[in-house]
Amino acid sequence: xxxxxxxxxxxxxxxxxxxxxxxxxxxxxxxxxxxxxxxxxxxxxxxxxxxxxxxxxxxxxxxxxxxxxxxxxxxxxxxxxxxxxxxxxxxxxxxxxxxxxxxxxxxxxxxxxxxxxxxxxxxxxxxxxxxxxxxxxxxxxxxxxxxxxxxxxxxxxxxxxxxxxxxxxxxxxxxxxxxxxxxxxxxxxxxxxxxxxxxxxxxxxxxxxxxxxxxxxxxxxxxxxxxxxxxxxxxxxxxxxxxxxxxxxxxxxxxxxxxxxxxxxxxxxxxxxxxxxxxxxxxxxxxxxxxxxxxxxxxxxxxxxxxxxxxxxxxxxxxxxxxxxxxxxxxxxxxxxxxxxxxxxxxxxxxxxxxxxxxxxxxxxxxxxxxxxxxxxxxxxxxxxxxxxxxxxxxxxxxxxxxxxxxxxxxxxxxxxxx
Numbered sequence: 001x002x003x004x005x006x007x008x009x010x011x012x013x014x015x016x017x018x019x020x021x022x023x024x025x026x027x028x029x030x031x032x033x034x035x036x037x038x039x040x041x042x043x044x045x046x047x048x049x050x051x052x053x054x055x056x057x058x059x060x061x062x063x064x065x066x067x068x069x070x071x072x073x074x075x076x077x078x079x080x081x082x083x084x085x086x087x088x089x090x091x092x093x094x095x096x097x098x099x100x101x102x103x104x105x106x107x108x109x110x111x112x113x114x115x116x117x118x119x120x121x122x123x124x125x126x127x128x129x130x131x132x133x134x135x136x137x138x139x140x141x142x143x144x145x146x147x148x149x150x151x152x153x154x155x156x157x158x159x160x161x162x163x164x165x166x167x168x169x170x171x172x173x174x175x176x177x178x179x180x181x182x183x184x185x186x187x188x189x190x191x192x193x194x195x196x197x198x199x200x201x202x203x204x205x206x207x208x209x210x211x212x213x214x215x216x217x218x219x220x221x222x223x224x225x226x227x228x229x230x231x232x233x234x235x236x237x238x239x240x241x242x243x244x245x246x247x248x249x250x251x252x253x254x255x256x257x258x259x260x261x262x263x264x265x266x267x268x269x270x271x272x273x274x275x276x277x278x279x280x281x282x283x284x285x286x287x288x289x290x291x292x293x294x295x296x297x298x299x300x301x302x303x304x305x306x307x308x309x310x311x312x313x314x315x316x317x318x319x320x321x322x323x324x325x326x327x328x329x330x331x332x333x334x335x336x337x338x339x340x341x342x343x344x345x346x347x348x349x350x351x352x353x354x355x356x357x358x359x360x361x362x363x364x365x366x367x368x369x370x371x372x373x374x375x376x377x378x379x380x381x382x383x384x385x386x387x388x389x390x391x392x393x394x395x396x397x398x399x400x401x402x403x404x405x406x407x408x409x410x411x412x413x414x415x416x417x418x419x
Contacts, residue, residue, distance in 0.1 A: 004060035008068035044074035067151030179232035267298035275344035276302035333372030
């Protein structure tokens with residue numbers, strides 16, 4: 001089965017927003033074994049949209065539309081499809097009630113054009129919108145499937161995941177299931193990981209293994225097809241063990257688990273506390289950890305010491321040390337980690353210093369970063385990074401590397417590692 005994704009909206013063509021919906025839908029369809037050969041973007045113009053539909057029908061079994069379901073005049077996706085398929089639009093009472101309830105709770109008058117969002121193609125399966133107003137639609141006609149989804153990702157993604165995907169899976173596999181797990185790795189490049197597991201990639205059948213790099217991380221998606229979820233899970237687990245026997249040292253989590261989430265889990269499980277002194281990351285290390293519920297038992301506090309003077313005054317780092325070795329140095333990172341641990345009385349101290357870019361800093365080239373980690377009474381450890389991204393990319397990657405270094409060192413020192 002082949003699919004084409006048609007994104008509707010002039011803002012996409014003008015470059016005002018990125019077409020992230022197509023990326024998301026494609027990744028979801030690949031898990032189902034549905035091929036996506038074309039992404040089409042068309043503006044808010046009925047004639048051009050009708051032309052795009054006719055072209056898509058010549059090469060796709062499933063046509064998925066995103067956007068154009070809102071209340072304004074330029075939201076014309078369902079009207080164009082209704083015209084093309086000679087279908088009428090009817091009000092879905094459930095959607096209309098939800099829209100009326102929304103305006104009632106907001107104590108705002110509901111204008112007539114908002115009623116438009118409750119219109120659906122006659123005879124379609126209505127896809128509930130749990131995060132917005134306009135419902136989606138799933139329609140089978142003339143041996144094709146037409147799927148209409150709202151444009152905002154916060155509405156589209158759950159609607160596809162929980163409403164659309166199960167319908168497609170049921171049609172494809174006659175009651176069987178498709179199950180996917182994403183294995184997450186850090187500290188290894190995509191090319192290196194692929195080389196190490198090349199035999200697995202060459203010999204894959206069911207389950208399949210697909211590599212993907214993102215934000216300095218590498219993921220492997222394992223997808224299994226089976227008669228039931230238990231059988232699919234068993235196939236995935238067998239393939240997972242085979243992969244981890246080769247690259248398990250770089251593995252940190254599964255599916256939506258982040259590095260920060262896994263680090264917090266490890267800290268809580270081992271009843272450890274952490275504090276951080278940050279220079280180039282300016283609080284990003286602590287901010288990323290603060291997104292994880294329950295972190296308050298592990299993250300005690302920290303300081304942002306952006307300048308040399310701040311490092312001396314607020315951390316008590318030796319001015320002589322900074323004069324001799326510089327701010328962007330192993331010695332500075334180690335001193336920052338040591339001093340912040342003492343200052344906050346934590347089990348672990350972390351120090352981050354470096355040149356985020358785009359220019360040099362303290363005589364060091366952009367992307368030069370030092371991470372210091374002080375665990376208990378052991379000697380502080382330092383790690384050097386030489387990154388090549390933009391300023392903010394370097395800052396984000398520095399934090400992720402710090403998470404991975406800390407987890408690895410805690411495991412090396414005998415603390416329980418959660419997988």
